[in-house]
Amino acid sequence: MSLTLKQLRYFVAAANQGSVSKAAHALSISQSAVTEAIKELEAFLGVQLFLRHSRGMTVTPEGQQFLRHAISILAEVTNASRVVSAGSRRVTGRLNLGVTSLTAGYVLSDVLSRYRRLNPDVEVTAVEDTGEYLEHLIVGGELDVAVMVTTHLRDSQALQSEILEVSPFRLWLPIDHRLNRQQSIALSDVAGEPLIVLDVDEMEQEAVKLLSAFGERPRIAFRTRSVEAVRSLVATGAGVALLPDLVYRPWSLEGDRIHSRDVSGALPVVQVGLVWRRGLAIPDAAREFVAVAQAQHDVKAR
Amino acid sequence: MSLTLKQLRYFVAAANQGSVSKAAHALSISQSAVTEAIKELEAFLGVQLFLRHSRGMTVTPEGQQFLRHAISILAEVTNASRVVSAGSRRVTGRLNLGVTSLTAGYVLSDVLSRYRRLNPDVEVTAVEDTGEYLEHLIVGGELDVAVMVTTHLRDSQALQSEILEVSPFRLWLPIDHRLNRQQSIALSDVAGEPLIVLDVDEMEQEAVKLLSAFGERPRIAFRTRSVEAVRSLVATGAGVALLPDLVYRPWSLEGDRIHSRDVSGALPVVQVGLVWRRGLAIPDAAREFVAVAQAQHDVKAR
DNA sequence: TACAGCTATCGGAATTTTCGATACCGTCCG
DNA sequence: CGGACGGTATCGAAAATTCCGATAGCTGTA
Numbered sequence: 001m002s003l004t005l006k007q008l009r010y011f012v013a014a015a016n017q018g019s020v021s022k023a024a025h026a027l028s029i030s031q032s033a034v035t036e037a038i039k040e041l042e043a044f045l046g047v048q049l050f051l052r053h054s055r056g057m058t059v060t061p062e063g064q065q066f067l068r069h070a071i072s073i074l075a076e077v078t079n080a081s082r083v084v085s086a087g088s089r090r091v092t093g094r095l096n097l098g099v100t101s102l103t104a105g106y107v108l109s110d111v112l113s114r115y116r117r118l119n120p121d122v123e124v125t126a127v128e129d130t131g132e133y134l135e136h137l138i139v140g141g142e143l144d145v146a147v148m149v150t151t152h153l154r155d156s157q158a159l160q161s162e163i164l165e166v167s168p169f170r171l172w173l174p175i176d177h178r179l180n181r182q183q184s185i186a187l188s189d190v191a192g193e194p195l196i197v198l199d200v201d202e203m204e205q206e207a208v209k210l211l212s213a214f215g216e217r218p219r220i221a222f223r224t225r226s227v228e229a230v231r232s233l234v235a236t237g238a239g240v241a242l243l244p245d246l247v248y249r250p251w252s253l254e255g256d257r258i259h260s261r262d263v264s265g266a267l268p269v270v271q272v273g274l275v276w277r278r279g280l281a282i283p284d285a286a287r288e289f290v291a292v293a294q295a296q297h298d299v300k301a302r
Numbered sequence: 303m304s305l306t307l308k309q310l311r312y313f314v315a316a317a318n319q320g321s322v323s324k325a326a327h328a329l330s331i332s333q334s335a336v337t338e339a340i341k342e343l344e345a346f347l348g349v350q351l352f353l354r355h356s357r358g359m360t361v362t363p364e365g366q367q368f369l370r371h372a373i374s375i376l377a378e379v380t381n382a383s384r385v386v387s388a389g390s391r392r393v394t395g396r397l398n399l400g401v402t403s404l405t406a407g408y409v410l411s412d413v414l415s416r417y418r419r420l421n422p423d424v425e426v427t428a429v430e431d432t433g434e435y436l437e438h439l440i441v442g443g444e445l446d447v448a449v450m451v452t453t454h455l456r457d458s459q460a461l462q463s464e465i466l467e468v469s470p471f472r473l474w475l476p477i478d479h480r481l482n483r484q485q486s487i488a489l490s491d492v493a494g495e496p497l498i499v500l501d502v503d504e505m506e507q508e509a510v511k512l513l514s515a516f517g518e519r520p521r522i523a524f525r526t527r528s529v530e531a532v533r534s535l536v537a538t539g540a541g542v543a544l545l546p547d548l549v550y551r552p553w554s555l556e557g558d559r560i561h562s563r564d565v566s567g568a569l570p571v572v573q574v575g576l577v578w579r580r581g582l583a584i585p586d587a588a589r590e591f592v593a594v595a596q597a598q599h600d601v602k603a604r
Numbered sequence: 605t606a607c608a609g610c611t612a613t614c615g616g617a618a619t620t621t622t623c624g625a626t627a628c629c630g631t632c633c634g
Numbered sequence: 635c636g637g638a639c640g641g642t643a644t645c646g647a648a649a650a651t652t653c654c655g656a657t658a659g660c661t662g663t664a
Contacts (some may be wrong), residue, residue, distance in 0.1 A: 003379055005307050006652090020611065030654050037652090047386050054610060054661040062386055069382035072419065073375060077305055080371035084349050084364055105422075113415035117374065120407075228423075267615065308621090322642065332623050337643065339621090356630040356641060 005077065008070040010037040011049065015067050016300060019056035061250030061257065072110060074298040080299045082295065083118055091119050095285040096133040097126040098146035101225070102201040106247050107164065107272055108147050111293045118156060118292060122285045131201060135159060138277050144286040147293075150273040160278040162290065167205070167246035169267040172234045174259040179240075184264045187211070194221035194239035196230050203250050207242040212269065234258055244270040303342060305448040307379065310372040312339040313351065317369050321358035363552030363559065374412060377584060377598040384597065385420055393421050393593045397587040399428040400448035403527070404503040408549050409466065409574055410449050420594060423486040424587045433503060439460060446588040449595075451503050452575040462580040464592065466599045467547035471508070471569040474536045479541050481542075486566045489513070496523035496541035498532050509544040512569065536560055544601040 013023035014034060024031040034066035042049050059067060079192075099108045108126070116124065127134075127143070132154060134146040139158050150161045173188060179185050179193075191211055193217045196202040203225065211218040221239040224230060227247050234241050235256035248260045274290055276282060282290075315325035316336060326333040344351050351365035353420045361369060410428070418426065428437075429445070434456060436448040441460050452463045473481075473492060481487050481495075493513055497520045499506040506525065513520040523541040526532060529549050536543050537558035550562045576592055578584060584592075 001305060001651095003383060005305060014380055019609095021609080031611080032613080033653050033654080039612085045383055045386050052611060052660095056610065066382065069378070069385070073378050073382065074370070074377050076378060080368065080375065081305060083371070084368045085347050085505045110419065113418075116415075117370075117412065157327075303620095321640095323640080333642080334621050334624080334644080341643085354642060358641065 001044060001191045002043075003044060004037075005074070007041040007044075008074055010034045011041055012067065012070050012074065012299065014038060014057065015059050015063065017223065018058065064248075064250050071296065071299050074299040075110075076114060078295045078299065079114060079118055079292055082291070083257070091288050092121040093283060093285045094123045094125070095145070095289060096143045097124060097289070098143040098148070099126055099128050099135055100131050100134065100148045100201050101128055102149065102197060102203070102227075103127050103147045103272055105227075111147075111289075111296060114296075115289055115292045119133045119285065119288055122288075135275070136282050138275060141277065144276060144283060145289055146275045147272070148275060148296075149270055150275060151269070151271045153204070153275070157274050158278055161273050161275045162294070163271050163273040164293055165246060165272045166269045166299065167244035167272065168269045169210070169242050169263075170245050170248065170260045171263050172230070172241040172243060172248065173259045174235055174237045175259055177237070177240070177259070178261055178284075180261070185261055186264050187213070187267075190240060190242070190263065191218065194219050196220075196222045196224070196233045196239040196241040198227060198230050198241070198243060199225045203243060206268070206270070210242060221232075231258055232256075242267075246270065247270065303346060305343075305346060306339075307376070308434045308514065309339045309343040309346075310376055312336045313343055314369065314372050314376065316340060316352070317361050317365065320360065321454050324358075366550075366552050373598065373601050376601040377412075378416060380597045380601065381416060381420055381594055384593070392589050394423040395585060395587045396425045396427070397447070397585075397591060399426060399446045399591070400439055400445040400450070401428055401430050402433050402436065402450045402503050403430055404451065404505070404529075404549070405449045405574055406430050407529070413449070413591075413598060416598075417591055417594045421587065421590055424590075435503060437577070440577060443579065446578060446585060447591055448577045449574070450577060452573055452577060453573045455577070456505070460580055461577050463575045463577045464596070465573050466595055467548060467573065467574045467576040467602065468571045469546035470563045470571045471512070471544050471565075472547050472550065474532070474543040474545060474550065475561045475563060476537055476539045477561055478536070479539070479542070479561075482561055482563070487563055488566050489515070489547065489569075492544070492565065496521050498522075498524045498526070498535045498541040498543040500529060500532050500543070500545060501525050501527050502583065505545060508570070508572070512544060530554075533560055544569075547586075548572065548574065 010027065013027055014020050017023040017026060021033045022033050023192065024034045038049065047062045049066060049109055050057040051060055112124070131148045134143065134148055135155050137143040138146055140154060150163065153159060153161060171185060173180055179189055187210065195207065196247065197207055199218055208218055222233055230241050230243065231249065231252040232254060233239060233252065235258050237251035245260065250258060252258060274293060276286065312325065312329065315329055316322050319325040319328060322336045323333050326336045340351065347368065349364045350362055351368060352359040353362055394592050413600055414426070433450045436445065437457050439445040441447055441457060452465065455461060455463060473487060475482055480490055487514065497509065499509055499522055510520055524535055532543050532545065533551065533554040534556060535541060535554065537554035547562065552560060554560060576595060578588065
């Protein structure tokens, strides 16, 4: 057998439901069909995609990696059919994008490369800045759309937004960390640990705010603006980190493994989304961008 | 029904064989299976992908558009499985690429965006220059790989190359051009027409050389370095062009239609490929790049 | 220990895909 | 003109796949 889109769809559904049964239910299909599709996918790839346990399944690091590709492929498929099915007049003009440093690498790059292929005649420019300043630029009409963290929009009066991705905070640990042996991890377990904080997009404030609830202020071991650096530091045991799942990758640059664990008791989520000026007639090029980005989100949320 | 990879595979095969029967043969499958798959694809998209005639089928403009997406999706699929199936250690380091102005937009951009997603830790730099100068840089060790026209490599002693795409010269005409009413077009028909030439990557020399065989030198109406400009000029009737199929798109920027026709009597082809230094141990990052690029080529040549 | 919740497996049913034969259409050539 | 040829479309039957429902097996939990 060879790869099938159906397999990818079922795999993605199972991955973000964390369970075959839930995925089957969401797809209105029988559980065994999903199980078999995933089994075939694993056999074809020669890689184990899930760890099965009694409460459901979690994605393995290799699965995480493949998951991103699967999502990307499915998004590309829906975009491809959308473009030809529609009237298919070509969109031209300019598109002025804004990103924050977090979304630039982890959200925009995917969407943008797809957008470029679909709309080769649109001249795209992008600026990277803080969320606050991006809002300013949008209101001033200097940007068409921004990809940014929308959890705490400042000027929600003048702005309209659309969520692309909600990403829960999780705990990053080196693979041999003692907390990894615990069945479940509480926030109070983390309070004493040295913390690596990411100094972009208010991630630091969020992490510190979370931990400050437990009396003394958290011990910050490192502060950096680079997600790669956070990974390396966590992998080598310099500390733990609290970051949205969005930027999690199972390996550090040096190839060391990192675990990402749920913390019991609901942690807050980060919303990443598109922001544009409310009420304004949105240009074609920008509308297309929103559509392309949403295709990606729709696939994930399946 | 919904889209299937199988449909895409059959569609791509049929498109570049120009015939369902040939495609079926190449796929070692029955002709009717291919016919039905394509029929379903067309029904699903709500678009006619082929024009059927008694000698086979040709791709419609909408089909051309969808074809590029289909190829891209299939390439992404093979890359996705390749990456996870293999040992999947992450590649890091640097990759120094060279491109010519022609390959930059029409070959590199696709491959590069895929490569970036697959190897996020490789720092990529790219320089754009003439083929001659790129060869120089490769021999000097300043570039790892170049994407360029390889039909007339100068220093083939020191260089090694791999063909990515062979693209035949074809004739571009405005949709209402008188030659479009002819069943077949000979090179001598073209000799009298005003010619739009593209002044990059020796495309001009090729086109002129072709036509010079017919006595007087061709009448060059415009000379430009922009493919978009060539399209606009052809679409508005300023002249015709002889260019490799590689850069053909059915629409100009303004939305006018352009036809691309075969010229009877085999026209030469342009080979686009990867070039690197012979014998040298090729770095991992570069080897990966070659693999990613070849996946795209393999899909097309299916 | 019984139960709840989950995944894996299996045989049979349902659906899809494929095949082979044939119809049909346009072109070439005698 | 007529027939052979090379191509696509269509159709019914066969083959293959996918899906379902039931069931077994596992693991925590009350």
